Amino acid sequence: MNQSKWTAVDTYFSNLLVHADAILENTLKRCKQAGLPEIHVAPNQGKLLQLLSFSVQAKRILEVGTLGGYSTIWLARGMRAGGKLVTLEYEPAYAKVAEVNINEAGLSNVIEIRVGVALDTLRQMESEDTEPFDLIFIDADKPSNPEYLKYALKFSHMGTIIVGDNVVREGEVINEKSDDPKVEGVRRFLESMGSNPRLSATAIQTVGSKGYDGFSIAVVRN
Ligand code: SAH
Ligand code: DHB
Ligand code: MG
Numbered sequence: 001m002n003q004s005k006w007t008a009v010d011t012y013f014s015n016l017l018v019h020a021d022a023i024l025e026n027t028l029k030r031c032k033q034a035g036l037p038e039i040h041v042a043p044n045q046g047k048l049l050q051l052l053s054f055s056v057q058a059k060r061i062l063e064v065g066t067l068g069g070y071s072t073i074w075l076a077r078g079m080r081a082g083g084k085l086v087t088l089e090y091e092p093a094y095a096k097v098a099e100v101n102i103n104e105a106g107l108s109n110v111i112e113i114r115v116g117v118a119l120d121t122l123r124q125m126e127s128e129d130t131e132p133f134d135l136i137f138i139d140a141d142k143p144s145n146p147e148y149l150k151y152a153l154k155f156s157h158m159g160t161i162i163v164g165d166n167v168v169r170e171g172e173v174i175n176e177k178s179d180d181p182k183v184e185g186v187r188r189f190l191e192s193m194g195s196n197p198r199l200s201a202t203a204i205q206t207v208g209s210k211g212y213d214g215f216s217i218a219v220v221r222n
Contacts, residue, residue, distance in 0.1 A: 003211065010044055010209040018047045024073060027101040031068035034097045040067055041139075041165065042209045046074035049137060049163070053078025056161055058134040063087040064118050064148050065140030065165075069098030073105045075137060085111045086125075086133075088118040088140070119144060122151040132157040138189075139165040142182035145189035153198065153220070160220040164189060168205050168214035193218050 014020065020043045031040065041049065049071055053061060058079045066072055066089035076085045089095045095115045102111050114121045118140055136152045138145060145164065152162045167173060167190060172183050193201040193216060201218035 001207070006207040006211075007209045010042055014043045018043045020046070023105045024070070026104065027068060027070050027073060030097060030101055031070065034068070034093075036068050036094060036097060040070040041074070044208065045206075045210075045215075046071055050074045050078035052161055052163065053135055056134045056159065059083045060131060060133045060135075061085040062133040062136045062152070062155060064122075064136075064138050065089065066098045066113055067094055069101040069105075069111075069113075071137065071139065072098065072111060073101065073107060075135070076102075076105075076107050076111050079110065083110060086114060086130075087111060088114050088116070088121050090115070090117055090140070119147055119151075122148070126151070126154060130155055132160065134160055136160065136162045137165070138162065141185075142166060142189075143185035145185045146192055149189055149192055153196070156220040158220055158222055162193075162199075162216075162218045162220070164193075164203075164216040164218075166213055167203050167216045168212065170212045190216060198222055 053075050060083065061075050061079060063072055063075060063085065066087040072085065072087045079085065089098065092115050095113050098113055102108050133155050138148045138152065167186050169183065172178060173186055175183060178184065190203065193199050198220055199218045200221050201216060203214055203216040205214040
């Protein structure tokens with residue numbers, strides 16, 4: 001098995017099932033043109049985020065890590081009417097690209113991009129008594145994942161779904177001796193999910209156009 005086969009299967013699934021439209025395709029084009037790193041979710045993963053959003057009938061979504069807004073648009077498209085999505089991004093230049101993409105998608109009225117260090121923004125949201133979210137997607141700097149999980153729990157209600165991207169990284173996640181802060185962050189994130197009685201969680205390995213990686217998914221039980 002190899003990367004070209006994984007990509008070909010992703011293309012097959014995407015053509016049959018995903019139905020990404022011109023708005024999403026243009027979103028990726030603008031990201032590329034602006035020189036953003038190509039670390040957005042794959043189309044079939046974006047569709048999964050939308051399906052999760054549909055299935056919890058999300059009215060409030062939190063995303064940590066906007067990049068050019070690709071996953072953001074998928075998530076927001078799954079929200080119920082009157083919903084609101086808050087997405088956090090550190091790089092002002094990326095947030096600008098996301099803003100254009102979100103405008104072009106006609107979603108600027110339902111998506112709020114908050115620019116800054118996510119941990120600062122989250123602390124601020126806490127002081128603003130932010131209402132709980134129905135779905136939370138954690139996809140920013142991995143060393144901060146354990147902290148993001150703490151905030152995700154603070155901003156949750158029973159039934160909130162917490163998705164974490166990039167928990168496998170070509171299998172590096174099982175390297176206990178890794179001194180890579182990304183790996184350490186993901187490992188502590190998974191450990192605290194697994195040991196938190198409020199959460200029921202799992203993680204899934206994936207191969208596809210984005211290589212060998214995976215995601216975690218947790219449901220808040222009380
Ligand atoms: N969710 C996006 C991809 C996000 S990539 C998608 O799938 O389309 C990760 C993003 O997190 C990058 O844009 C990066 O700038 C941002 N990021 C990194 N560290 C951050 C921090 N401390 N606070 C907020 N955003 C951060
Ligand atoms: C990286 C970050 C991501 O969110 C991703 O999906 C892939 C790669 C990174 O920082 O390298
Ligand atoms: Mg990611």
